[in-house]
Amino acid sequence: MVVMADASSFFLISSPQHGFCSITSSDLGCTKYASSCGMHAKAHVATRTGVMDWRMPHSSIPTTFRKPLMMLNCKKKGLELVSDLGLGSFVKDGFVFRQNFYIRSFEIGPDRKVLVENLMNYLQETSINHFKAIGLFHDGMGSTPEMNKRSLIWAMTKLHIAVDHYPTWGDVIQIDTWTVTSGTYSMRCNWMFRDSKTDKILARASSIIMMMNKKTRRISKIPDEVQAELKQIYVDTQFIFEDDTRKWSKLDENTIDHVCNGIMSVPMTIMEKYELASMTLEYRRECRKEDVLQCHTYVLGKTNDGIVDCDHVHCQHLIQLEVGSGGGGGDGDEILKGRTKWRPKYEKC
Amino acid sequence: MVVMADASSFFLISSPQHGFCSITSSDLGCTKYASSCGMHAKAHVATRTGVMDWRMPHSSIPTTFRKPLMMLNCKKKGLELVSDLGLGSFVKDGFVFRQNFYIRSFEIGPDRKVLVENLMNYLQETSINHFKAIGLFHDGMGSTPEMNKRSLIWAMTKLHIAVDHYPTWGDVIQIDTWTVTSGTYSMRCNWMFRDSKTDKILARASSIIMMMNKKTRRISKIPDEVQAELKQIYVDTQFIFEDDTRKWSKLDENTIDHVCNGIMSVPMTIMEKYELASMTLEYRRECRKEDVLQCHTYVLGKTNDGIVDCDHVHCQHLIQLEVGSGGGGGDGDEILKGRTKWRPKYEKC
Incomplete structure (x- = not known):
């Protein structure tokens, strides 16, 4: 489960439909977090704009990112193990955080390919280590000092992941992550997965995380003081990633509804012959x-259960509350809406 | 799930009750596996006997293990990444394999302590990397060339784990693993978990793995040719670990039976106030x-559901087949029997 906040509860919250926001850049200002790293600094960096195309080869990523000066000086504090244990390091002038993962024996499926939930675990881990390494976030879950003052935490509201090739057991994958501003309510985290040997792109992911009040559990605008803290970590760039803007399809009597109590409800016929190509979760x-x-x-566009051809399969997913535990949710409330696209596992399926 | 065999199916199989076997030592003989490492070797090593006390401090482990010569020469083949990514290395003259794990954000519970299932994942990972590093096992799941010839695979039949202290998110734990012979049907794998900073013992585990025919799914005696291959990895030592020899307690009308369809059936009152101290799974x-x-x-020794005192809690667990998929199992067949011991999470619970 990819949730970036305090570990005391999982929170999956309502998300306004967010598209891409235009990214503005401004001078780098240092605030109180500086003192928590044992120093004070103020810097002005020229504003530049770059375009990041996720489909470009690795060497082509433009290095027009603004440099978060703070983290370089914070590196010596408690991060000695970073290089030893593969907890990640900064690349691209310090704006992109990179961590390698070895695909372990317990993270794979029967075909020895990594399970997508483990790729999602890596997303979370890389981002948290990124935030830790910057030295700005001290509670371990990405809350800044100004957020802590206001009982604000992060909540992921949308995640889009597209997997071109699943790495297998024993492969080492390299994950780059960087953050961009996304308006007054949210921040966007991006991830690029590559095979560390061949540099081949394996997967791409992007998420919207919003600010939530820990007590009221409501979405909050990002306060100016927090925006000032976050400025230093934003990469001043646009990036091209086919965002999933599809609307929830209307369901009719031809739509097959697979229901289950629990998390798993994708029909076995799909699981056996297809692999997940992309997924968007709200x-x-x-x-x-x-x-x-x-x-x-809901398996879309099929009038019967015979999913035997070699086409891609599109599904819609809904997780709803059947019986609430008394925490405020009503029966039938939507917890998560998702869309998935599946491709045949083999060329001739 | 800790299962050491081919990834195409999980196998949890019947286990004769195994106690500790006396360990005999003999000369090291090299067989055909040597050629698979690109060399031939034959060695004679003096027989010595050591006693390993798991309660002893780390530096006191006697180094009386016989040295598996093969692996040292195989090291250069495909194991370059071992030191870089923490995939483990040999210590104690090559008889103990050591791997470090950083406790990741997605491996913890709400109290930020690692979940026991992740400790079990580490067991599997360490042993597999141990076997791989020796260079004897090439299919990735611990099958030797002589086992492959005979369609033999490993199946874990018993696991005992005792956790003194749960490491928390961000801790680095060091796991030592070594193998001892255990009669004509099985091999024993041992693991010791330590805090890498303080050297404090965190947990200990031991398992019995047996040989199973991949086709018939029946337990097999370890063939002499395989025993000859395995000799080189056995540590010539006894070790002291309080084995769980308790018998399955008779259940009476005072025993509370918590039943569920699924894997989880420990009552929430236990999960909230207690932590798992030890577990034996058959x-x-x-x-x-x-x-x-x-x-x-089955919560033992309690006449009502009010588990509110500060005593340890003992449970027995049974997983049985409710409806078989046609693979040979009959309804009601026992899949797993387990015993767990729980201690209060806090001194004053």
């Missing part, structure tokens, strides 16, 4: 311990 | 995809 509200969930998977 | 037969399982947890 977290619409929190669910809590002891909530009972119901999952629906 | 895998009694395989289960397969689409089998439907039923779990029972």
Whole structure:
């Protein structure tokens, strides 16, 4: 589960539909977080704009990122193990954080390919280590000092991941992550997965994370003081990644609804012959311990259950509250809406 | 799930009750596996006997292990990444394999302590990397060339793990693993978990793995040719670890039976106030995809559900087949029997 906030509860919350925001750049200003790294600094960096095309080869990523000066000086504090244990390091003038992962025996499926949930785990881990290494976030879950003052935490509201090639057991993958501003309510995190040996792009991901009040559990505008803190980590760039702007398709009597109590509801016929090519998840509200969930998977454009051809398969997914634990959710409330695209596992399936 | 065999199916199989076997030592003989490492060798090593006390401080482990000569010469082949990415290395004259793990954000519970299932994942990973590093096992799941010839695979039949202290997110734990012979049917794998900074013992584990025919799915005696291959990896030592020899307690009308369809059946009152201190699992037969399982947890020695005191809690667990998928199992067949001991999370619970 990819959730970036305090570990005491999972929160999957309602998300306004967010598209891409235009990215503005401004001078780098240093605030109180500086003192927490044992120093004070103020810097002005020239504003430049770059375009990052996720489809470009690695060497072509423009290095027009603004440099977060703070983290370089914070490196010596408690991060000695970074290089030893592969906890990641900065590249591209310090604006991109890179971490390698060895695909372990317990992270794979029967075909020895990594399971997508483990790729999602890596996303979370890379971002958290990124934030830690910057030295700005001290609670371990990405909250800045100004956020802590206001009881604000991060909540992921949307995640889009596209996997071109699944790495297999024993492969080493290299994940680059960087953050861009995304308006007054949210921040965008991006990830690029590559095979560390061949440099081949394996997967791309992007998420919207929003600010939530820890007590009221409501979405909050990002306060100016927090925006000032975050400025230093934003990469001043646009990037091209086919965002999933599809609308939730209308369901009719031809749509097959696979229902189950639990998380798993993709039909076995799909799981066996297809692999997940891309997935977009929208977290619409929190669910809590002891909530009972119901999952629906709608296989689109099929008039019967015979998913035997070699076409891609498109699904829509809905997780809703069946029985709430009393935490405020009503029965039937939507927890998550998702869309998935599946491609045949083999050329001739 | 800790299963050491081919990834195409999980196998949890019936286990004769195994105690500790006396360990005999003999000369090191080299067989055909040597050629697979691109060389031939034959060595005679003096027989010595050591005693390994798991409660002893780290530096006191006697270095009386016989040296597996093969692996030292195989090291250059495909193991370049071992030191870079923390995939482990040999210590104690090459008889103990050591790997470090950084506790990641997605491996912890709400209290930021690692979940026991992740400790079990580390067991598997360390042992597999151990076997790989020796250069004897080429299929990735620990099958030797002589095992491959005979369609033999490994199956874990018993696992005992005791956790003194749970490491938390960001801790680095050091796992030592070594193998001892255990009669004509099985091999024993041992693991010791330490805090890499303080050297404090965190957990200990031991398992019995047996040989199974991949086609018939039946337990097999270890053939002499395989025993000859395995000799080089055995540590010539006894070790002291309080083995769990308790028998399955008789259940009476005072025993509370918590039943659920799924894997989770430990009552929430235990999960909230107690942490797992030790666990013994006996895998009694395989289960397969689409089998439907039923779990029972029996809380021992309690006449009501009010588990509120500060004593340790003892449970027995049974996973049985509710509906078989047609793979040979009958309804009600025992898949796994387990015993767990829980201690209060806080001194004053």
